[in-house]
Amino acid sequence: xxxxxxxxxxxxxxxxxxxxxxxxxxxxxxxxxxxxxxxxxxxxxxxxxxxxxxxxxxxxxxxxxxxxxxxxxxxxxxxxxxxxxxxxxxxxxxxxxxxxxxxxxxxxxxxxxxxxxxxxxxxxxxxxxxxxxxxxxxxxxxxxxxxxxxxxxxxxxxxxxxxxxxxxxxxxxxxxxxxxxxxxxxxxxxxxxxxxxxxxxxxxxxxxxxxxxxxxxxxxxxxxxxxxxxxxxxxxxxxxxxxxxxxxxxxxxxxxxxxxxxxxxxxxxxxxxxxxxxxxxxxxxxxxxxxxxxxxxxxxxxxxxxxxxxxxxxxxxxxxxxxxxxxxxxxxxxxxxxxxxxxxxxxxxxxxxxxxxxxxxxxxxxxxxxxxxxxxxxxxxxxxxxxxxxxxxxxxxxxxxxxxxxxxxxxxxxxxxxxxxxxxxxxxxxxxxxxxxxxxxxxxxxxxxxxxxxxxxxxxxxxxxxxxxxxxxxxxxxxxxxxxxxxxxxxxxxxxxxxxxxxxxxxxxx
Amino acid sequence: xxxxxxxxxxxxxxxxxxxxxxxxxxxxxxxxxxxxxxxxxxxxxxxxxxxxxxxxxxxxxxxxxxxxxxxxxxxxxxxxxxxxxxxxxxxxxxxxxxxxxxxxxxxxxxxxxxxxxxxxxxxxxxxxxxxxxxxxxxxxxxxxxxxxxxxxxxxxxxxxxxxxxxxxxxxxxxxxxxxxxxxxxxxxxxxxxxxxxxxxxxxxxxxxxxxxxxxxxxxxxxxxxxxxxxxxxxxxxxxxxxxxxxxxxxxxxxxxxxxxxxxxxxxxxxxxxxxxxxxxxxxxxxxxxxxxxxxxxxxxxxxxxxxxxxxxxxxxxxxxxxx
Numbered sequence: 102x103x104x105x106x107x108x109x110x111x112x113x114x115x116x117x118x119x120x121x122x123x124x125x126x127x128x129x130x131x132x133x134x135x136x137x138x139x140x141x142x143x144x145x146x147x148x149x150x151x152x153x154x155x156x157x158x159x160x161x162x163x164x165x166x167x168x169x170x171x172x173x174x175x176x177x178x179x180x181x182x183x184x185x186x187x188x189x190x191x192x193x194x195x196x197x198x199x200x201x202x203x204x205x206x207x208x209x210x211x212x213x214x215x216x217x218x219x220x221x222x223x224x225x226x227x228x229x230x231x232x233x234x235x236x237x238x239x240x241x242x243x244x245x246x247x248x249x250x251x252x253x254x255x256x257x258x259x260x261x262x263x264x265x266x267x268x269x270x271x272x273x274x275x276x277x278x279x280x281x282x283x284x285x286x287x288x289x290x291x292x293x294x295x296x297x298x299x300x301x302x303x304x305x306x307x308x309x310x311x312x313x314x315x316x317x318x319x320x321x322x323x324x325x326x327x328x329x330x331x332x333x334x335x336x337x338x339x340x341x342x343x344x345x346x347x348x349x350x351x352x353x354x355x356x357x358x359x360x361x362x363x364x365x366x367x368x369x370x371x372x373x374x375x376x377x378x379x380x381x382x383x384x385x386x387x388x389x390x391x392x393x394x395x396x397x398x399x400x401x402x403x404x405x406x407x408x409x410x411x412x413x414x415x416x417x418x419x420x421x422x423x424x425x426x427x428x429x430x431x432x433x434x435x436x437x438x439x440x441x442x443x444x445x446x447x448x449x450x451x452x453x454x455x456x457x458x459x460x461x462x463x464x465x466x467x468x469x470x471x472x473x474x475x476x477x478x479x480x481x482x483x484x485x486x487x488x489x490x491x492x493x494x495x496x497x498x499x500x501x502x503x504x505x506x507x508x509x510x511x512x513x514x515x516x517x518x519x520x521x522x523x524x525x526x527x528x529x530x531x532x533x534x535x536x537x538x539x540x541x542x543x544x545x546x547x548x549x550x551x552x553x554x555x556x557x558x559x560x561x562x563x564x565x566x567x568x569x570x571x572x573x574x575x576x577x578x579x580x581x582x583x584x585x586x587x588x589x590x591x592x593x594x595x596x597x598x599x600x601x602x603x604x605x606x607x608x609x610x611x
Numbered sequence: 612x613x614x615x616x617x618x619x620x621x622x623x624x625x626x627x628x629x630x631x632x633x634x635x636x637x638x639x640x641x642x643x644x645x646x647x648x649x650x651x652x653x654x655x656x657x658x659x660x661x662x663x664x665x666x667x668x669x670x671x672x673x674x675x676x677x678x679x680x681x682x683x684x685x686x687x688x689x690x691x692x693x694x695x696x697x698x699x700x701x702x703x704x705x706x707x708x709x710x711x712x713x714x715x716x717x718x719x720x721x722x723x724x725x726x727x728x729x730x731x732x733x734x735x736x737x738x739x740x741x742x743x744x745x746x747x748x749x750x751x752x753x754x755x756x757x758x759x760x761x762x763x764x765x766x767x768x769x770x771x772x773x774x775x776x777x778x779x780x781x782x783x784x785x786x787x788x789x790x791x792x793x794x795x796x797x798x799x800x801x802x803x804x805x806x807x808x809x810x811x812x813x814x815x816x817x818x819x820x821x822x823x824x825x826x827x828x829x830x831x832x833x834x835x836x837x838x839x840x841x842x843x844x845x846x847x848x849x850x851x852x853x854x855x856x857x858x859x860x861x862x863x864x865x866x867x868x869x870x871x872x873x874x875x876x877x878x879x880x881x882x883x884x885x886x887x888x889x890x891x892x893x894x895x896x897x898x899x900x901x902x903x904x905x906x907x908x909x910x911x912x913x914x915x916x917x918x919x920x921x922x923x924x925x926x927x928x929x930x931x932x933x934x
Contacts (some may be wrong), residue, residue, distance in 0.1 A: 155806070175808065176810070185807065191803055192801065193796070193797045193800045194800060196797065204794070204808050205794070206808070210789055210791070211786055211788065545675075
């Protein structure tokens, strides 16, 4: 085994009551790509933030290149050649690429010389690693893939030998992710050590040399990637056997319940976000909309569910038209049998400061059964909430707990239980498993299939291509606001990936 | 010619009246660009004015007054910083508290020390920053237009007024051409980016509020030792808030801040000028309306004409690293 670039010995960290890292010891060999997998909340990001000096461990030691390193702050980590690409980019949105790269590594008190030095250095890095990016572009104008490149450049500019990437592919298209992996392999060839944190097992298999699995704050296993399987890693992550494939029978599509015709939506700046989109969703089928985040899926969902106004087009719900130009009222649509699981549960799905029981009726609170004259019938609401908690296995099983105190997966189950238990005709679901752990994903997927088999029309939007492929009966691909293709559920990942990147469309135009 | 004289007079008062606004607005710019909202500009200016008046009265030196004003204003800034940076308190509450402390304590201390109803004794000579005649002002005063502009408008202000206007390009330079400025702007937009780059968020923000303290101290000194001959209770009269309005109006940029302050200064000068007299065509305008104009203008222009003023993204939010 090669020398360890990093060795962690007995790292322990708590945040209040949460024991995020328990006595973790881990060796990362130099010059390798080392994967760290685990469910959300397993403590991966905490561990790496400790290594980067962003948090301080309560106990334990860090050795870098065999020498004991006292890393108290990120600048200590940077000084020892550790760089980190955070899941949420640490970029200043209105700065240029150059300004972001030099921030904290300026050298002199005046910017003039440091900027020109950085410009030359960026050109060199661009040549050596294929990391092209316009140094004078303002970061917020760049697509996320390039923003991530700026983060990598930032680390390399600071002379990082060890690069930590925290969930780097969440925002990337499959093609961009492949490009990233090529960059990582190149970095490895140059002798750098890469630590890749992810919950996507396929990425681990594709690019890493070794992989460590974390569960509930501990490292439960470390394997050579070549000697393990996706199934084994999944089982190690969750602690029990997991069905990675969703089992479902053939769909039996019935009448059209949701029909969208020539829908066009513009945002506040007047940019067309949804461009002349038409499709149908029938009873008893799941229609999946694939696409890279930001290609109009969110706006499409918000328009169909009455949150956003359309410029033109029609939506028909169970045979009756929906008024899109006026204020299509989400409450009215709900009453007519449309349920909506929003993409961002924190932003739209839940009031985190509310009790679980309050969230479990939100939007349906005007219904007679939750009311006692003008007042809420608290007893009825709570007993209703307790039923849902049991049926959807929401933990902890306490309907009076503040919603913020539930894990991501359980919060999502609260939303799903609320919407599905209304027995809607049409179920609109956005990112059903974003930030949800593997165990809960399995549960949520089963429920969605169940809704389909009960004759509901399900429209599923997800940026997780695997999820779309596993659940959908038909797949629509969205790119730049348009539906650029429809494929069967059996379509290959590569084919869908090209559509998602808008490649096929360009070729067709030529 | 009389119109010309009136205009010169009006512009001259515009400059005089905009100096404290400019200093306070630039002061606010440093804090707010670093992500610390400072509604306590008013209080710091007032405390600074009192300290300047008191120290100058006792020592007989304007410089001692300036030193005292800057000292007390920096101290109050550090209190604000301690509450909002170190203890992550609510920045509005902390700022309001400073305003109240300044309003109350200046009167109490003024009465206790000088027993003139909250005023400090009248100052003269070396105890004030008097007007400075620029070179050749005398000689050029006879030359039509250019000479009059030079000698009546540009010449004859106090040292602090010249400093205030020189601080505009200086602040621009600091903000956009120095390492400190780059970091200052970054910490106001995304403190986590600064933290992960290995820079202390707290120390950076403390330095920003110290800058704010120095400039509000200057603003207070100008009020007590240049515009007036001593401290009078509540002499800031809301200028700290108008300065905040100017800062928002100018979208937190130094050069537009200067123009916003000149505009507000002009409105102030104009309202004094037309006080009691009628305007042609419009007739008599209530003085209250003229005094409210800066605020009305800010709201109207921000709402419709100059677009949304986007504050620094991290403004007002204490930086919490650990979850």
